[in-house]
Amino acid sequence: MSEAVADIAVIGLAVMGQNLILNMNDHGFTVCAFNRTVAKVDEFLANEAKGTKIVGAHSIAEMVKLLKRPRRVMLLVQAGKPVQSMIDQIAPLLEKGDIIIDGGNSEYHDTNRRYEELKAKGIHYVGCGVSGGEEGARYGPSLMPGGAPEAWEHIKPIFQSIAAKSGSEPCCDWLGNAGSGHFVKMVHNGIEYGDMQLIAEAYHLLHESLGLSYDELAQTFLQWNQGELDSFLIEITANILTYRDEQGECVVPKILDSAGQKGTGKWTGIAALEYGQPVTLIAESVFARCLSALKDQRVAAARVLPGSSLPKPEAFNDKKAFIEHVRLALYASKIVSYAQGFMLLSEASKVHGWNLNFGAIALMWRGGCIIRSRFLGRIKEAFDTNPNLQNLLLDDFFLKAVSAANNSWRIVTGSAIFAGIPTPAFSSALAFYDGYRTGVLPANLIQAQRDYFGAHTYKLISNPETSVHTNWTGRGGRVTSNAYQA
Numbered sequence: 001m002s003e004a005v006a007d008i009a010v011i012g013l014a015v016m017g018q019n020l021i022l023n024m025n026d027h028g029f030t031v032c033a034f035n036r037t038v039a040k041v042d043e044f045l046a047n048e049a050k051g052t053k054i055v056g057a058h059s060i061a062e063m064v065k066l067l068k069r070p071r072r073v074m075l076l077v078q079a080g081k082p083v084q085s086m087i088d089q090i091a092p093l094l095e096k097g098d099i100i101i102d103g104g105n106s107e108y109h110d111t112n113r114r115y116e117e118l119k120a121k122g123i124h125y126v127g128c129g130v131s132g133g134e135e136g137a138r139y140g141p142s143l144m145p146g147g148a149p150e151a152w153e154h155i156k157p158i159f160q161s162i163a164a165k166s167g168s169e170p171c172c173d174w175l176g177n178a179g180s181g182h183f184v185k186m187v188h189n190g191i192e193y194g195d196m197q198l199i200a201e202a203y204h205l206l207h208e209s210l211g212l213s214y215d216e217l218a219q220t221f222l223q224w225n226q227g228e229l230d231s232f233l234i235e236i237t238a239n240i241l242t243y244r245d246e247q248g249e250c251v252v253p254k255i256l257d258s259a260g261q262k263g264t265g266k267w268t269g270i271a272a273l274e275y276g277q278p279v280t281l282i283a284e285s286v287f288a289r290c291l292s293a294l295k296d297q298r299v300a301a302a303r304v305l306p307g308s309s310l311p312k313p314e315a316f317n318d319k320k321a322f323i324e325h326v327r328l329a330l331y332a333s334k335i336v337s338y339a340q341g342f343m344l345l346s347e348a349s350k351v352h353g354w355n356l357n358f359g360a361i362a363l364m365w366r367g368g369c370i371i372r373s374r375f376l377g378r379i380k381e382a383f384d385t386n387p388n389l390q391n392l393l394l395d396d397f398f399l400k401a402v403s404a405a406n407n408s409w410r411i412v413t414g415s416a417i418f419a420g421i422p423t424p425a426f427s428s429a430l431a432f433y434d435g436y437r438t439g440v441l442p443a444n445l446i447q448a449q450r451d452y453f454g455a456h457t458y459k460l461i462s463n464p465e466t467s468v469h470t471n472w473t474g475r476g477g478r479v480t481s482n483a484y485q486a
Contacts, residue, residue, distance in 0.1 A: 006032035012076035019138035096122030108179030124148035129185020131369030140164035142369035143172035146181030164368025176354030190268025197285035231373030308420035332405035333429035359383035
């Protein structure tokens with residue numbers, strides 16, 4: 001078959017690729033399936049795709065011939081060299097106006113570069129974040145496309161049809177130029193790291209401090225999922241804690257406590273440093289995984305390093321009250337995590353001229369994706385009310401929420417410190433909150449130190465436009481200068 005019959009091609013027949021193809025087929029689109037190992041194409045057509053309109057190609061040249069114009073090719077292959085290799089093979093066979101979509105977790109700098117390189121050849125490049133896992137791909141993912149704006153009208157009908165829905169709205173909209181889609185997906189994944197670490201700390205704290213059984217923990221998370229914390233991750237945590245193996249025992253305590261990671265959380269932390277944004281909770285969540293990986297060292301350290309010898313915190317004596325304190329602390333910390341994530345999105349949007357719509361992003365994350373939650377509806381409302389909102393903490397709803405949780409937050413982190421139970425994400429969230437609400441920070445002393453050892457200058461509150469240097473070891477007084485900017 002060489003007739004152009006396919007609306008889109010999908011390259012990569014791992015489970016995500018297969019499920020996305022089946023999803024597209026369900027919505028009336030003819031899809032061409034291709035895989036580097038071509039035997040997988042025949043296997044897929046004979047089994048999962050049997051009885052559908054899906055067609056297969058045994059070479060990239062055949063795939064291109066099967067595509068209607070403008071040709072739309074979506075890659076679902078491993079980020080890095082595999083993506084670049086596939087682009088290098090496809091691009092010479094395409095024409096001006098054709099579209100390549102990278103649906104993997106590519107680093108956004110790579111997407112920026114590929115966007116420019118393919119633009120020079122007249123090919124429209126799109127970096128599209130895809131969230132929701134295997135089930136989301138099959139029945140409705142969250143899709144975050146950005147890149148060449150000319151491509152949007154040609155992929156919009158497909159993407160918005162297959163995306164998850166929040167009410168009647170698709171969890172998919174155009175984000176901006178170049179690597180904006182992959183940047184938004186990166187921040188999504190960073191927030192996911194934060195959410196998972198916060199939930200893990202709540203679980204650990206309740207188990208260690210109150211001695212809650214796994215059944216009691218499961219019931220606690222089930223109850224939390226009925227209220228403000230309603231989310232996919234809270235839901236699956238309850239399910240995980242409920243699950244029993246063939247011996248009738250909870251599986252969680254049998255799992256090695258060394259967390260893996262694929263890099264997107266680390267990229268978020270690097271981007272936070274690059275753009276000068278204090279995304280401390282996500283960074284701390286990445287470091288917590290790094291610390292968990294030091295299993296042998298931790299076991300050895302546990303034998304020799306002393307823990308707390310302080311009296312048991314009084315808060316632990318009232319089980320019901322402390323569980324509620326932890327719930328509120330988790331909610332407040334979650335607000336900080338998202339506030340930091342949107343701070344990073346805002347700064348990157350300014351730097352790159354993406355003009356990101358933060359309410360639309362919250363909607364995209366409202367359904368289909370891993371961080372989907374009731375909470376995101378409130379974020380959308382906040383940015384719909386005030387598109388120029390500087391920080392989620394300043395929105396009336398979230399201001400009231402963190403105010404209500406304020407004392408519980410401090411009781412939880414303070415009690416954890418007294419008991420020697422690590423809560424890095426809870427603690428960093430509270431430290432950020434206290435730093436953000438502090439009008440005068442000790443950075444004035446840091447500026448004086450920098451000027452003392454490096455003549456980097458400082459500015460006075462009374463005259464913030466002028467740089468000043470002081471001869472700290474002599475009697476020369478201040479020297480006004482603009483020559484020492486650092």
